[in-house]
Every structure is written in C-alpha cells, then in structure tokens.
Amino acid sequence: NAGVTQTPKFQVLKTGQSMTLQCAQDMNHEYMSWYRQDPGMGLRLIHYSVGAGITDQGEVPNGYNVSRSTTEDFPLRLLSAAPSQTSVYFCASRPQKNTEAFFGQGTRLTVV
Amino acid sequence: DQQVKQNSPSLSVQEGRISILNCDYTNSMFDYFLWYKKYPAEGPTFLISISSIKDKNEDGRFTVFLNKSAKHLSLHIVPSQPGDSAVYFCAARRDQGAQKLVFGQGTRLTINP
Numbered sequence: 001n002a003g004v005t006q007t008p009k010f011q012v013l014k015t016g017q018s019m020t021l022q023c024a025q026d027m028n029h030e031y032m033s034w035y036r037q038d039p040g041m042g043l044r045l046i047h048y049s050v051g052a053g054i055t056d057q058g059e060v061p062n063g064y065n066v067s068r069s070t071t072e073d074f075p076l077r078l079l080s081a082a083p084s085q086t087s088v089y090f091c092a093s094r095p096q097k098n099t100e101a102f103f104g105q106g107t108r109l110t111v112v
Numbered sequence: 113d114q115q116v117k118q119n120s121p122s123l124s125v126q127e128g129r130i131s132i133l134n135c136d137y138t139n140s141m142f143d144y145f146l147w148y149k150k151y152p153a154e155g156p157t158f159l160i161s162i163s164s165i166k167d168k169n170e171d172g173r174f175t176v177f178l179n180k181s182a183k184h185l186s187l188h189i190v191p192s193q194p195g196d197s198a199v200y201f202c203a204a205r206r207d208q209g210a211q212k213l214v215f216g217q218g219t220r221l222t223i224n225p
Contacts (some may be wrong), residue, residue: 004155035215042116042201042215043156058212090155099144099205101213103155 002026006091006104013081013111021076021107023091030096032074033058034066036087037106043090049074050096081111115139116204118216126224131189133219135202138183144205146213147176147187149198156201160187192223 007022025032033048035058045058049068063085065077074093078085088108092101117136125131135145143164148156162169162176162185169176175188189196202216 040121040217042118042217043203043213044215045212048212092155099213100146100158100161103148103157105153105155 004091004093004102004104006089006107008107009105010108011110013078013109015081015083015111017081019078019081021078021089021091021109023074023076023104024072025074025091025093025102026072027093027095027102028071029093029102030071031101032068032091032093033101034064034074034076035090035092036060037090038087046076046089078109081109083111085109086111114217115142115206116202116214116216118200118202118219120219121217122220122222124222124224125192127194128191131187131192131196131221131223133187133189133200133202133221135185135187135216136183137185137204139204139206139214140183142204142206142214145176145178145185146203146205147174148201148203148215150201150218151198159200189221194223194225197221197223 004025030051034046035043037043047066049055088106091104094101146161147159149159150156160174178185199218199220201218203213
C-alpha cells in the first residue's frame with residue numbers, strides 16, 4: 001500500500017525560483033493538507049483541502065499556492081522561493097470523518 | 113502564539129521504566145487531542161488520541177491522560193522500549209468542521225538500554 005507519497009524527497013532551490021512539491025494518496029481520502037516542520041516550531045498548517053476543488057489557508061499560507069483538481073493529488077507550489085521557506089514539508093490525508101491523519105515521508109527543501 | 117506547548121525538548125529514560133511526555137494548551141475550545149510519533153526521515157504516525165469528554169485513554173503500553181481544568185495532557189509509555197525512541201508531537205483539534213490540527217514543538221524521547 002502506497003499511502004501518502006511525496007516527491008521529491010530532497011530539493012535545493014535558489015532564491016526566486018519556483019517549484020511544485022507533489023503529494024498523492026491512494027486511499028480515497030477527502031481531506032488533504034500541507035504542513036511545514038521547523039526546529040522548535042512543531043508542524044504548522046500551510047494549506048488544506050476538504051475535497052476536490054476546495055482549498056483553504058492554514059496558519060502560514062504566504063508564499064504558497066495549492067490546488068485540488070482530483071481527490072488523489074494535492075500539489076504545493078512555491079511561487080518565488082525565499083530562504084525562510086527552508087523547511088521539511090509534510091503532506092497528510094485523512095477520511096472526512098476521522099481526525100487522525102496519515103502523513104507522507106516529507107520533502108526536505110533548502111533555499112539558498 | 114504557541115497554543116500547544118511541549119516544554120521539554122528532550123527526555124531520556126531507562127529501558128523498562130515509564131516515560132511521561134507532557135503537553136500544555138491554552139485554547140479551551142480544543143475538543144480532541146492526539147499524539148504522533150516521528151522517526152528520523154519519516155513522516156509522523158498517529159499513536160493515540162483522546163476526546164475532551166474523557167480523562168484517560170489506553171492502548172497497550174500507551175496511555176494518554178487529559179486534565180481539562182489544568183489544560184494539560186500527558187502520554188505515558190510503560191514499559192519503555194528502545195523502539196520508542198523518537199520525537200513525539202502533541203496535537204489539538206480546533207474547528208470541528210475543518211478539523212485543523214495545532215501541533216506542539218515535539219519532545220525527543222531516548223530510551224537507554
């Protein structure tokens with residue numbers, strides 16, 4: 001079972017570059033979300049989606065865009081990378097009625 | 113504003129003894145609490161949860177206690193095993209509709225043989 005798959009696992013970007021972090025789940029979960037993990041900060045919610053075509057902002061949405069065209073995929077776009085976006089990014093999904101989420105393995109992003 | 117706080121960045125426990133991880137929260141509207149476990153280079157995995165209408169939930173070696181008046185919850189692991197060495201995150205649910213989770217900073221637990 002693949003669960004939640006994130007690609008790439010590692011990425012180095014130059015300041016100002018754009019890129020998309022991919023997230024796919026094969027569990028037919030309605031809810032998907034993106035978190036970033038920074039030292040001493042825990043995981044902070046960037047954006048989330050309650051179903052295909054529906055997205056909303058979390059705690060730290062600035063500098064990121066998302067879309068949800070299918071149930072399976074929830075890509076996270078960095079429009080113009082900044083060093084402050086250096087972090088580990090986690091995608092998560094869960095069924096509508098559950099609170100417990102399944103997380104991907106993470107993408108470690110470094111912006112230089 | 114850190115609404116969920118884990119004030120101990122790290123904890124070291126002897127194998128076979130009890131591990132107690134603590135978590136404090138400030139928002140009285142939180143209605144559901146979870147613990148996640150994270151190994152290096154992996155995503156967090158769900159461990160145990162508790163609803164605000166309960167004060168204790170047990171699952172094998174893991175028990176979570178909730179003290180609503182103190183806005184405090186704790187995770188007890190008995191007996192501790194080397195495989196329990198990981199980072200543990202406390203999380204609280206806000207907004208039952210969207211079910212957003214607010215995470216603490218994490219506590220790194222090391223179990224010594």
